[in-house]
Amino acid sequence: xxxxxxxxxxxxxxxxxxxxxxxxxxxxxxxxxxxxxxxxxxxxxxxxxxxxxxxxxxxxxxxxxxxxxxxxxxxxxxxxxxxxxxxxxxxxxxxxxxxxxxxxxxxxxxxxxxxxxxxxxxxxxxxxxxxxxxxxxxxxxxxxxxxxxxxxxxxxxxxxxxxxxxxxxxxxxxxxxxxxxxxxxxxxxxxxxxxxxxxxxxxxxxxxxxxxxxxxxxxxxxxxxxxxxxxxxxxxxxxxxxxxxxxxxxxxxxxxxxxxxxxxxxxxxxxxxxxxxxxxxxxxxxxxxxxxxxxxxxxxxxxxxxxxxxxxxxxxxxxxxxxxxxxxxxxxxxxxxxxxxxxxxxxxxxxxxxxxxxxxxxxxxxxxxxxxxxxxxxxxxxxxxxxxxxxxxxxxxxxxxxxxxxxxxxxxxxxxxxxxxxxxxxxxxxxxxxxxxxxxxxxxxxxxxxxxxxxxxxxxxxxxxxxxxxxxxxxxxxxxxxxxxxxxxx
Numbered sequence: 001x002x003x004x005x006x007x008x009x010x011x012x013x014x015x016x017x018x019x020x021x022x023x024x025x026x027x028x029x030x031x032x033x034x035x036x037x038x039x040x041x042x043x044x045x046x047x048x049x050x051x052x053x054x055x056x057x058x059x060x061x062x063x064x065x066x067x068x069x070x071x072x073x074x075x076x077x078x079x080x081x082x083x084x085x086x087x088x089x090x091x092x093x094x095x096x097x098x099x100x101x102x103x104x105x106x107x108x109x110x111x112x113x114x115x116x117x118x119x120x121x122x123x124x125x126x127x128x129x130x131x132x133x134x135x136x137x138x139x140x141x142x143x144x145x146x147x148x149x150x151x152x153x154x155x156x157x158x159x160x161x162x163x164x165x166x167x168x169x170x171x172x173x174x175x176x177x178x179x180x181x182x183x184x185x186x187x188x189x190x191x192x193x194x195x196x197x198x199x200x201x202x203x204x205x206x207x208x209x210x211x212x213x214x215x216x217x218x219x220x221x222x223x224x225x226x227x228x229x230x231x232x233x234x235x236x237x238x239x240x241x242x243x244x245x246x247x248x249x250x251x252x253x254x255x256x257x258x259x260x261x262x263x264x265x266x267x268x269x270x271x272x273x274x275x276x277x278x279x280x281x282x283x284x285x286x287x288x289x290x291x292x293x294x295x296x297x298x299x300x301x302x303x304x305x306x307x308x309x310x311x312x313x314x315x316x317x318x319x320x321x322x323x324x325x326x327x328x329x330x331x332x333x334x335x336x337x338x339x340x341x342x343x344x345x346x347x348x349x350x351x352x353x354x355x356x357x358x359x360x361x362x363x364x365x366x367x368x369x370x371x372x373x374x375x376x377x378x379x380x381x382x383x384x385x386x387x388x389x390x391x392x393x394x395x396x397x398x399x400x401x402x403x404x405x406x407x408x409x410x411x412x413x414x415x416x417x418x419x420x421x422x423x424x425x426x427x428x429x430x431x432x433x434x435x436x437x438x439x440x441x442x443x444x445x446x447x448x449x450x451x452x453x454x455x456x457x458x459x460x461x462x463x464x465x466x467x468x469x470x471x472x473x474x475x476x477x478x479x480x481x482x483x484x485x486x487x488x489x490x
Contacts, residue, residue, distance in 0.1 A: 030436050030437040030438075030440070031427075031436065031437065031438050031439060031480065031482040032482065033439075033440075035438065035439060035476055035477070035480070035482065036425065036438055036439035036441065036474055036475070036476040037474065037475060037476070038466060038472055038473070038474050039085070039087075039088075039089055039092060039461065039472075039473045039474060039475050040085075040089045040092045040472070040473050041468060041470075041472050042073060042083060042092070042471075042472055042473050043073060043075075043468070043470035043471055043472060044470070045468050045469050045470055046469075046470075047075045047076060047077070047470070048073065048074065048075035048076045048077075048470070061111065061452045061454070062452050062453075062454035062461055062462075063111045063112065063113045063118060063454070064113055064454060064455075064456060065113035065114075065115070065116055065117065065118045065136075066113075066115060066116050067086070067456070067457075068084050068085070068086060068116075068136060069084065069085045069086075069087070069454060069456050069461060070082065070083065070084050070095075070111055070113065070118040070134070070136075071083050071085075071111065071452070071473075072108040072109060072111060072120060073108075074107055074108055074109075077100045078100035078101045078102070078107065079097065079098060079099055079100045079101075080097075080098040080101075080107045080108040080122070081094050081095075081096070081097050081098070081108075082094070082095040082096050082098075082108060082120070082134060082141060083095060084136050085456075085461070085473070086456075087456050087457055087459060087461070087475070092473065095134055095136060095137065095138060095141055096134070096138045096141040098122065098124070101123070101124060101125045102125050107122060107123045107124070108120060108121070108122050108123075109121055110156075110159055112159045112160065112161055112166060113161060114161040114164065114165065114166050114189075115164055116135060116136070117133050117134065117135055117189050118133070118134050118136075119131060119132065119133050119144070119159065119166045119187070119189070120132050120133075120134070121156065121159075122143075123153060125151070126151070127143065127146055127150075127151070127153065128148065128150065128151045128152045128153020128154070129153030129154055129155070129156075130143055130144075130145075130146055130147060130148070130153055130154055131143075131144045131145065131147065131154070131156065131166075131168075131187065131194075132144060133187075133189040144187055144189060144190070144191065144194055145187075145191045145194045147170065147185075147194075154170060155170070155171040155173075156168050156169065156170055156171070157169040157170075157171065157206060157208070158206070158210045158217065158219065160210070160212060160217050162212065162215065162216070162217055162234065162235055163215055163234060163235055164188075165186045165187060165188055165235050166186065166187045166188075166189075167184070167185070167186050167217055167233060167234075167235040168184075168185050168186075168187075169182055169183065169184060169185070169200075169206055169219070170182070170183045170184075170185050170196070171206075181199065181200075181202065182199075182200040182204065182206050183196050183198065183199050183200065184196070184197050184198040184199075184200065184233050184235075184240050185197065186235040186236075197233070197235060197236055197237045197240060198233065198237055198240035200221060200231070201221065201223075201226060203223050203225050203226070204221045204222060204223040204226055205221070205222050205223060205250070206219055206220070206221055207219070207220040207221075207222060207252065207253050209253050209254060209255075209256045209265070210256070211256040211257070211258060211263040211264075211265065212258070212263075213232075213258075213261065213262065213263040213278060213279065213280045214261055214279075214280050215234055216232040216233060216234045216239065216280055217232065217233050217234075217235075218230060218231065218232045218243070218263060218278065218280065219231045219232070219233070220246075220253040220265075221242075222250045222251060222252075222253075223250055224249075224250050227245055227246075227247050227248040227249055227250065228245070228246045228247040228249065228250060228251045228253070228267070229242050229243075229244065229245045229246060230242070230243045230244050230245075230246055230278065230285060231243060232280055243278070243280065243281070243282055243285055244278075244282045244285040246267055246276070246285075247267065247269060249269075249270075251267055251268050251269055251270075252267075252268040253265050253266065253267050253268070254266055254268065254296075255295075255296045255297040255349075256297075257297045257299060257300070257352075259277075259299075259300035259305070259324070260300075261279060262277050262278065262279055262300075262324070263277065263278045263279075263280070264276070264277050264278075264297055264300070264305055265278075265297075266295050266296065266297060267287075269290070271292060272290045272291060272292055273290070273291050273293065273294060273295035273309075274287050274289070274290045274291075275287070275288045275289045275290070275291070275295065275297075275305065275307065275322060276288065277305070277324060286326075288305065288322050288323075288324070288326055289322045289326075289328070289329050291307075291309050291320075291329075293309050293310055293311060293312070294309065294310040294312075294348075295307050295308070295309045295310075296308045296309075296310075296348075296349040297352070298319070298349075298352055298359045298361055298380070299352055299353075299354045299359040300324070300354075301354075301357065301358075301359060301381070301382045302382070303323060303324050303325065304321045304322065304323050304324060304382065305321070305322050305323075305324060306319060306320070306321050306332070306359055306380065306382065307319075307320050307321075307322065308320075308349045308361065308363075310346065310347065310348060312346055314340070315337050315339075315340040315345055315346050315347065316334050316335065316336075316337055316340070316347065317334070317335045317337070317347040317348070317349070317363055318331055318332075318333070318334050318335070319331070319332040319333050319334075319335065319380060319387060320332060321382065332380070332382065332383065332384055332387060333380075333384045333387045335347065335363060335378065335387075337365060338365075338374070339365050339373050339374065342373070343368065344366050344367060344368050345365050345366055345367070345373060346365070346366045347363055347364065347365050347366070348363070348364055348366065349361060349362070349363060349364075350362040350363070350364050350375065350401045350402070351401055351402070351403075351404040352404070353404050353405065353406045353412060354406060355406035355407075355408075355410060355411070355412050355430070356410045356429075356430060357381060358379045358380060358381050358386075358430045359379065359380050359381075359382075360377065360378070360379050360390075360404060360406070360412050360428075360430075361377075361378055361379075361380075361404075362375055362376065362377050362378075362394055362401065362402055362404060362414070363375070363376050363378060364401075369398065370398035370399075371396055371397060371398035372396060372398075373396075374392055374393055374396070374420070375392065375393055375394035375395060375396060375401075375402060375420070376389055376390075376391070376392035376393070376394065377389075377390045377391045377392065377394060377402075377404075377414055377416070377428070377435075378390060379428070379430050379431075388430075388431065388432060389432070390428050390430075390431070390432055390435045391414075391416055391426065391428070391432075391435050392416075393416065393417060393419070393420035394414065394415065394416045394417075394420070394423070395415055395416070395417075395420070395423050395449075396420035396421065402414055402415040402416060402423065403415045403450060403451055403452075403453055403462075405453035405454075405460070407455060407460055407478040407479065407480075408455060408478060409478045409479035409480075410429055410430075410479065411427050411428070411429055411478065411479060411480045412427065412428050412429075412430075413425060413426070413427050413438065413450075413453055413460060413462075414426050414427070414428070415449065415450045415451070416437075417447060421447070422442075422445065422446050422447025422449075423447050423448070423449050423450065424437055424438070424439060424440055424441060424442070424447055424448055424450065425437070425438040425439055425441070425448070425450040425462065425464070425476070426438055427480045429480075436482070438476060438480065439476070441464045441465075441466050441474065442464070442465055442466050442467065446465070447465075448464035448465045448466060449464070449465055450462050450463065450464045450474075451463050451464075455478055458477060458478055458479070459475045459476065459477055459478055460475065460476055460477075460478045461473060461474070461475045462474055462475070462476075
């Protein structure tokens with residue numbers, strides 16, 4: 001069943017573009033009804049979950065703890081529920097329900113799986129925001145430790161599963177002139193096993209980006225006094241130390257990524273964006289290349305890192321390649337911008353993933369307001385000919401980005417639409433001919449706005465707003481082979 005993309009005629013700026021450059025002359029397909037199905041109603045109609053600024057904050061992302069998916073829901077009345085599922089309707093159950101709180105929603109979030117346990121943050125009237133843990137039973141769902149006694153609660157960052165433990169950064173408020181102290185903590189889920197392992201240098205900011213390399217969590221510490229330094233921690237005092245000073249100034253780090261045993265990051269160095277790689281050692285933390293324009297990571301193919309660089313004067317996004325062993329940069333291609341003649345129509349990267357030897361990324365075109373004019377999905381195999389537009393538009397809202405999820409079976413799921421207004425789940429196997437709509441979960445005006453994709457066994461689970469008017473739990477096979485098209489590479 002062929003689905004033409006929304007609209008007919010010529011789009012702004014499409015004159016002279018090569019066939020398929022705007023994605024509108026390519027047949028795209030839809031799966032038959034029933035490929036995606038609702039697993040269970042988790043949100044009674046009229047109760048929530050809470051949506052703030054257009055984002056689905058009431059239903060936390062699915063996390064996999066040794067074959068069990070956990071998630072949380074926050075409701076309008078201030079109550080919250082921790083859930084678990086084994087992928088069946090009967091096996092999708094409430095672990096523990098938290099009664100309404102005067103502190104209001106959202107209260108439960110930040111789930112991190114560590115072995116068979118799942119850690120999460122809960123903002124409670126009696127204790128404020130604190131760290132909790134669950135083994136999947138009501139009795140085994142409990143406060144780990146009251147880190148900040150009283151109702152104010154604790155501020156946590158970078159909660160990460162590491163070496164069978166939860167490792168995180170705690171922010172501790174102090175009187176002037178210090179104001180804040182940053183500490184590294186670890187937890188095994190018990191009171192005695194939850195303790196501070198290191199105090200980070202004073203007068204520093206811990207940047208919101210971090211990455212795991214090998215058996216350590218890597219943090220970026222920055223201040224006007226200390227400059228910008230890469231730190232690492234393995235959850236022990238001896239294993240928490242500075243790896244390398246990256247810059248003498250306080251700078252920002254963005255677009256971190258993993259590539260096997262390497263970490264990649266982009267450092268904002270004033271007029272330049274620097275691309276770095278690290279293996280967790282001082283000698284192995286090196287700058288690969290520098291660009292005189294905004295730069296974002298697309299990912300790694302073979303022995304090269306691919307980047308999207310932004311040219312503000314021509315309003316174009318360039319795909320470029322840098323060898324992981326150094327040796328200069330190569331421009332692969334320049335992506336078209338159908339709106340380059342309009343003001344504020346600067347392209348920028350939204351999300352990325354990789355699957356089957358290709359890098360997938362969504363490119364947005366800025367608008368006169370906070371919402372983008374267009375968002376398109378692209379794939380590249382690292383060559384000019386192999387860089388293709390797969391679909392547009394994706395989600396055009398001003399406060400959320402379309403999901404982009406690699407299933408592990410050669411398919412990539414994403415949220416998109418035919419007009420950019422109301423999104424449904426879509427899929428691709430890397431070419432326009434193998435890109436289509438997975439399901440029309442909420443036909444008509446509103447769409448289902450799918451989010452929170454996660455794989456368990458041979459199926460992918462996600463949240464979608466359906467005919468109940470609320471977000472429910474849905475699933476679909478991970479290896480989508482509809483519609484007819486090129487078979488996945490073996």
